Amino acid sequence: MTKRIRSQITRGSGELAILSLLSEQPLYGFEIAKQIDERTSGALKFTLASLYPLLYEMEKRGWVEGHWQANHAGRDRRYYRLTPSGRKQLAPLKEEWRGFFHALDALTGVSHA
Amino acid sequence: MPERMKPDWMQLVRERLAASRSCGHEVVAELAAHLEEVYEEALARGSSETEAMRIALQQVDDWQALSTEISRTKSEEDSMNYQSMNDQSMNDQSMNDQSTNRQSMNFQSMHCRTKAVWLPAIAVLFGIGLLLLFLDRAAVLQRLSFAACMALLLCAVASEANRLNLRTSSLWLPGFVSLTAASLLMFAEEIVLAHDPSFYFTDISMRPSHLISGLPR
Numbered sequence: 146m147t148k149r150i151r152s153q154i155t156r157g158s159g160e161l162a163i164l165s166l167l168s169e170q171p172l173y174g175f176e177i178a179k180q181i182d183e184r185t186s187g188a189l190k191f192t193l194a195s196l197y198p199l200l201y202e203m204e205k206r207g208w209v210e211g212h213w214q215a216n217h218a219g220r221d222r223r224y225y226r227l228t229p230s231g232r233k234q235l236a237p238l239k240e241e242w243r244g245f246f247h248a249l250d251a252l253t254g255v256s257h258a
Numbered sequence: 259m260p261e262r263m264k265p266d267w268m269q270l271v272r273e274r275l276a277a278s279r280s281c282g283h284e285v286v287a288e289l290a291a292h293l294e295e296v297y298e299e300a301l302a303r304g305s306s307e308t309e310a311m312r313i314a315l316q317q318v319d320d321w322q323a324l325s326t327e328i329s330r331t332k333s334e335e336d337s338m339n340y341q342s343m344n345d346q347s348m349n350d351q352s353m354n355d356q357s358t359n360r361q362s363m364n365f366q367s368m369h370c371r372t373k374a375v376w377l378p379a380i381a382v383l384f385g386i387g388l389l390l391l392f393l394d395r396a397a398v399l400q401r402l403s404f405a406a407c408m409a410l411l412l413c414a415v416a417s418e419a420n421r422l423n424l425r426t427s428s429l430w431l432p433g434f435v436s437l438t439a440a441s442l443l444m445f446a447e448e449i450v451l452a453h454d455p456s457f458y459f460t461d462i463s464m465r466p467s468h469l470i471s472g473l474p475r
Contacts (some may be wrong), residue, residue, distance in 0.1 A: 174288065175295040193292050193317035194324045197285075201331040223288045 159199045160208075161242055162189060164227065164235045167209060171226035173216065174200060200225060208234055265311065267294045274321040275328075285328060293317060376414035383407045401445055408438045 162181050166172060172180065177200075178191040191199075203209045208231030211223045227235075249255055267290035275286060293314045300310035318324055387403035415431060 173291075175292050178292075193289060193296075194319065197289060197292075198324070198327040198331055201285075201328060205331055220291065221287075222291055223284075 158189065158242070159191065159195070160203065161235075161238050162191075163199065163203065163225075164208065164231055164238065167225055167227040168232065168235055171224045173222035173224045175222075177225070203231070207231070265294075265297065267291070267297075274318075275325045282332070285332070372414045372417045376410050376417065380407050380410045380414070383410065405438075405442055405445070408441075412438070 163177060166177055166180055174193075174196055178193075178196050181189050181191055200209065200211075204211055204225070207228055209225045210228050211225050213221050214224050216222045246255075268286060271286050271290045271293065275289075296317055297310045297314040300313040301307070305313060383403045384407050387400055387407065390400045390403065412435070
């Protein structure tokens with residue numbers, strides 16, 4: 146079982162995680178948190194308190210946009226989708242994190258996946 | 259088996275964010291929906307109602323810190339709208355109808371000038387234009403009323419400028435402005451080039467004949 150990563154590290158990676166998920170399909174907050182949890186086997190966890198300030202910040206920057214829509218259960222949820230500007234951020238952000246892992250690996254011998 | 263009482267998540271979030279007046283109705287609704295999903299999921303996994311409630315509330319350690327952080331990211335415009343939204347939601351406790359709720363949120367988040375001035379003026383002018391069209395009177399007034407509607411629509415868009423999404427501001431709005439400008443230009447050209455300009459300026463009475471002959475060339 147993967148050990149949970151501390152919240153400071155999780156938060157730093159949040160933008161990339163959210164942009165990556167939304168590049169696949171529009172999702173609402175709960176689904177974003179759930180998918181991050183499931184896909185990282187619980188290593189990355191976003192609670193309501195850590196997710197929404199980040200989403201609103203990204204919305205303010207114009208990377209994502211939210212709109213109300215009924216979900217599969219017929220309940221209104223605020224779906225987020227990637228904007229063209231957000232899509233442009235994805236590749237450089239991935240590159241930045243790749244560079245970070247390389248640097249950390251060189252320094253500490255932590256092998257990146 | 260008796261149906262269980264559902265927690266009022268809207269009320270719960272509203273109370274906890276009460277200290278922050280910058281967290282608008284939309285934010286409250288979104289956070290409440292998230293807590294509801296966490297709660298429902300915990301129940302589906304076999305937790306008791308009390309346990310599910312505890313799991314949902316664990317999503318936020320410090321509501322004050324959360325509201326401060328959300329306030330920081332939200333614009334001043336949201337802050338200004340909060341008072342009127344909050345008053346509205348206090349008066350209207352029947353917000354459970356989700357479709358009504360969504361329409362209400364969209365309408366409430368409009369700028370007050372849009373609601374009080376631009377939209378009513380557009381409705382009145384559009385009505386006058388349609389009436390004249392059906393009565394086949396005053397061709398120039400018909401055109402002018404529709405042109406004024408477009409101008410007012412642009413005023414409404416200007417009021418809502420900070421709420422427009424990227425596609426609206428980069429695609430739909432420039433398209434609308436271009437078509438409006440082209441339409442006004444053609445109208446002006448039609449008046450100037452018309453063999454009989456009096457058609458537009460003197461004909462205020464019923465004139466069925468022009469329906470047959472069409473516009474002057």
